[in-house]
Amino acid sequence: xxxxxxxxxxxxxxxxxxxxxxxxxxxxxxxxxxxxxxxxxxxxxxxxxxxxxxxxxxxxxxxxxxxxxxxxxxxxxxxxxxxxxxxxxxxxxxxxxxxxxxxxxxxxxxxxxxxxxxxxxxxxxxxxxxxxxxxxxxxxxxxxxxxxxxxxxxxxxxxxxxxxxxxxxxxxxxxxxxxxxxxxxxxxxxxxxxxxxxxxxxxxxxxxxxxxxxxxxxxxxxxxxxxxxxxxxxxxxxxxxxxxxxxxxxxxxxxxxxxxxxxxxxxxxxxxxxxxxxxxxxxxxxxxxxxxxxxxxxxxxxxxxxxxxxxxxxxxxxxxx
Amino acid sequence: xxxxxxxxxxxxxxxxxxxxxxxxxxxxxxxxxxxxxxxxxxxxxxxxxxxxxxxxxxxxxxxxxxxxxxxxxxxxxxxxxxxxxxxxxxxxxxxxxxxxxxxxxxxxxxxxxxxxxxxxxxxxxxxxxxxxxxxxxxxxxxxxxxxxxxxxxxxxxxxxxxxxxxxxxxxxxxxxxxxxxxxxxxxxxxxxxxxxxxxxxxxxxxxxxxxxxxxxxxxxxxxxxxxxxxxxxxxxxxxxxxxxxxxxxxxxxxxxxxxxxxxxxxxxxxxxxxxxxxxxxxxx
Numbered sequence: 001x002x003x004x005x006x007x008x009x010x011x012x013x014x015x016x017x018x019x020x021x022x023x024x025x026x027x028x029x030x031x032x033x034x035x036x037x038x039x040x041x042x043x044x045x046x047x048x049x050x051x052x053x054x055x056x057x058x059x060x061x062x063x064x065x066x067x068x069x070x071x072x073x074x075x076x077x078x079x080x081x082x083x084x085x086x087x088x089x090x091x092x093x094x095x096x097x098x099x100x101x102x103x104x105x106x107x108x109x110x111x112x113x114x115x116x117x118x119x120x121x122x123x124x125x126x127x128x129x130x131x132x133x134x135x136x137x138x139x140x141x142x143x144x145x146x147x148x149x150x151x152x153x154x155x156x157x158x159x160x161x162x163x164x165x166x167x168x169x170x171x172x173x174x175x176x177x178x179x180x181x182x183x184x185x186x187x188x189x190x191x192x193x194x195x196x197x198x199x200x201x202x203x204x205x206x207x208x209x210x211x212x213x214x215x216x217x218x219x220x221x222x223x224x225x226x227x228x229x230x231x232x233x234x235x236x237x238x239x240x241x242x243x244x245x246x247x248x249x250x251x252x253x254x255x256x257x258x259x260x261x262x263x264x265x266x267x268x269x270x271x272x273x274x275x276x277x278x279x280x281x282x283x284x285x286x287x288x289x290x291x292x293x294x295x296x297x298x299x300x301x302x303x304x305x306x307x308x309x310x311x312x313x314x315x316x317x318x319x320x321x
Numbered sequence: 322x323x324x325x326x327x328x329x330x331x332x333x334x335x336x337x338x339x340x341x342x343x344x345x346x347x348x349x350x351x352x353x354x355x356x357x358x359x360x361x362x363x364x365x366x367x368x369x370x371x372x373x374x375x376x377x378x379x380x381x382x383x384x385x386x387x388x389x390x391x392x393x394x395x396x397x398x399x400x401x402x403x404x405x406x407x408x409x410x411x412x413x414x415x416x417x418x419x420x421x422x423x424x425x426x427x428x429x430x431x432x433x434x435x436x437x438x439x440x441x442x443x444x445x446x447x448x449x450x451x452x453x454x455x456x457x458x459x460x461x462x463x464x465x466x467x468x469x470x471x472x473x474x475x476x477x478x479x480x481x482x483x484x485x486x487x488x489x490x491x492x493x494x495x496x497x498x499x500x501x502x503x504x505x506x507x508x509x510x511x512x513x514x515x516x517x518x519x520x521x522x523x524x525x526x527x528x529x530x531x532x533x534x535x536x537x538x539x540x541x542x543x544x545x546x547x548x549x550x551x552x553x554x555x556x557x558x559x560x561x562x563x564x565x566x567x568x569x570x571x572x573x574x575x576x577x578x579x580x581x582x583x584x585x586x587x588x589x590x591x592x593x594x595x596x597x598x599x600x601x602x603x604x605x
Contacts, residue, residue: 058433061604078437086433092426094331096338101330108327109434137338153430163433 005161005192006034006057011066013052026052028216029066034192036160039183041203042196044213045305050196051089053213054163058086070161082111085154089165095139099130099149102138103156110157117156124152127182143170151179162186162193168202180206204297212304219304228295234273236263237289238280245285249276264293324436325444332418332448345414345456352406353463360395362471392474393565400482400564403460404557408518411453411490412497416510418449419501428605442600446498446593453490457483482564485556488582492551492589493518499596502603518553525554551588552581
């Protein structure tokens, strides 16, 4: 028995690009799982396949190969969406509906009883700070309000799986924090949350685990801590710092930057770092601080995306225009 | 049932908010008012002494025409007008249902619910048909009541004629849904549905057209098309024949044979099945 509420196995998606042309591969065999109570972030540059993945998980698009399961059911079964909530990017809740009407319609479509919906609506609108606008038409809502209502509609039927595409888009900083808190509360109650966002800081602040998609593949996956620790950079405070020391370090293959009187070293591994420290001691230099420099998620993301760009440049045989 | 109810609520709220419902019933009301003011009957001691339609004296041919015959004549004539009016208004008011559902950002919200695509599309179809049906009931019911009020003649066949009109609307709506699922365009759905309606009217003369074409294969195409697409001309005549009962010539009553109904129903069912199939295939 597994507690995975979202499970994606060897998922592949190809789009036809016209007669005689090879298909475009949007997803090239990706795997990941999201467990109950986990906040999972899906990252990647534009066109990496994030939205395609979410749409396959919801049965909006069919996979070319591979399989996806929600709450243990294949996504081709509409029942897999019984307890799944979805907030699409750029969603359009019909503007002619009020917040109450929209939530009633979507709640009913999820199988809720009228009595349950009546109890649930005020409770949820209170949580997303829309109580005052319960009977106002959605077309009069600001972008942030529409986004918060979209979240309320996704939560109306008490889902145990939440898929959110740019949930904080257009929301003010206070609203963002509230949404983060709300998502954490949902996760604490056992909901599996899949978050798809371009806002890396948002993912970093919210998610327990992330996967970075690149060229339709999972380029990196792990906790934020694991991903940001992978970069082997160290801050070294040493005296004296002179050019001969820097040259000695560079001869070993380390990348050395002098920053505000200290050194930032990029090394291959811990063995390499220890070699540098040995050399330093042999010279009689005094080491007063050696600490790992943690990358931000943005650093990791940018490095991964840059790798793609450089790969593409190398592959390209087109002369520059 | 909850899905059907949700779609009915959604379709009606949309029709109300976008003024479609108001325009739909406003146009119908104008027609009813014109009809109510157009008929002036002069009834003396329960007998019809004279009648005016749009200010013109109706030919009484001495004292032969009874009030019942006059009502039958009015209602038969108006049922033909209502056939066109109801069908046109219905397509105009409902052809947007699928294209708007398939809009990016909207379809995701509906399909992410635990509802099969078949159920979603058919619920939408039923909701649209209910909206169109309500207008048919409103138009025919109001006119029937006006006639009843002015003449005290009860003629229920006029109301039952609405069923034939609704049958044609159901067929054309199925076609509009098919076009909507394929193109996601309201304009194309309306144009093609109206086009089908008029093309079918022309094909009522299929035998004469087939005889006039120069190649046999062209004649075959004309005859095949006639059998495949809805028989809007025959069904229009059937509405009048149905309302008139036995008061019409035999040729007109002959339109009440099952053939136009069966082939039109087959077209509607196939259109709806294709629409559902294509809706399943669509990727959003």
